[in-house]
Amino acid sequence: xxxxxxxxxxxxKVELHVHLVGSxxxxxxxxxxRRHPEVxxxxxxxxxxxxxxxxxxxxxLNVYAVVSKLLRTPEDIAELVRGVGRNLAAxxxxxxxxxxxxxxxxxxxxxxxAISEALSIGARDVLAACGR
Amino acid sequence: xxxxxxxxxxxxxxxxxxxTSLSNEYLVxxxxxxxxxxxLAELAANGxxxxxxxxxxxxxxxxxxxxxxxxx
Numbered sequence: 234x235x236x237x238x239x240x241x242x243x244x245x246k247v248e249l250h251v252h253l254v255g256s257x258x259x260x261x262x263x264x265x266x267r268r269h270p271e272v273x274x275x276x277x278x279x280x281x282x283x284x285x286x287x288x289x290x291x292x293x294l295n296v297y298a299v300v301s302k303l304l305r306t307p308e309d310i311a312e313l314v315r316g317v318g319r320n321l322a323a324x325x326x327x328x329x330x331x332x333x334x335x336x337x338x339x340x341x342x343x344x345x346x347a348i349s350e351a352l353s354i355g356a357r358d359v360l361a362a363c364g365r
Numbered sequence: 366x367x368x369x370x371x372x373x374x375x376x377x378x379x380x381x382x383x384x385t386s387l388s389n390e391y392l393v394x395x396x397x398x399x400x401x402x403x404x405l406a407e408l409a410a411n412g413x414x415x416x417x418x419x420x421x422x423x424x425x426x427x428x429x430x431x432x433x434x435x436x437x
């Protein structure tokens with residue numbers, strides 16, 4: 234790690250524009266793909282990393298749609314919030330304004346109350362893991 | 366944008382799907398756009414100022430940012 238990398242790593246940061254689904258770490262997608270084999274997403278790190286490589290906007294939208302399909306239950310949403318939160322906390326991100334669209338979750342049959350509760354559970358778990 | 370006086374902050378949108386992370390965006394700003402460490406810290410502080418945090422939380426976080434030693 235050079236001096237600039239060390240400085241950036243130590244710098245406390247905030248994140249004001251980041252999407253929940255678009256932040257899904259490969260490890261979280263892998264866990265969700267194994268939880269929901271019926272969705273048919275490759276459940277290996279290598280395949281997922283290759284799938285995640287940005288080629289153009291259309292492919293990006295496809296990746297986004299596939300990850301959305303893996304979010305079938307409130308527990309899946311909470312798991313994703315925990316994965317995204319861990320990832321951001323590791324970068325010294327101290328505060329996040331996370332963009333969340335309820336539409337794909339409503340499409341999977343989740344109520345607004347269930348979606349909201351799942352987000353709160355995930356956020357609470359992230360803060361607890363950070364000692365807050 | 367910075368020299369025009371805009372309140373510029375760095376944010377990452379859909380980071381893993383764009384092959385990046387928030388920290389990487391700071392590195393790109395430093396290496397490819399030529400911002401100094403002090404200017405990168407100012408971008409982080411700008412984000413705090415633009416956030417929905419309350420004033421005491423903003424002040425605390427701004428103090429933490431100011432406390433990080435700048436590399437030579």
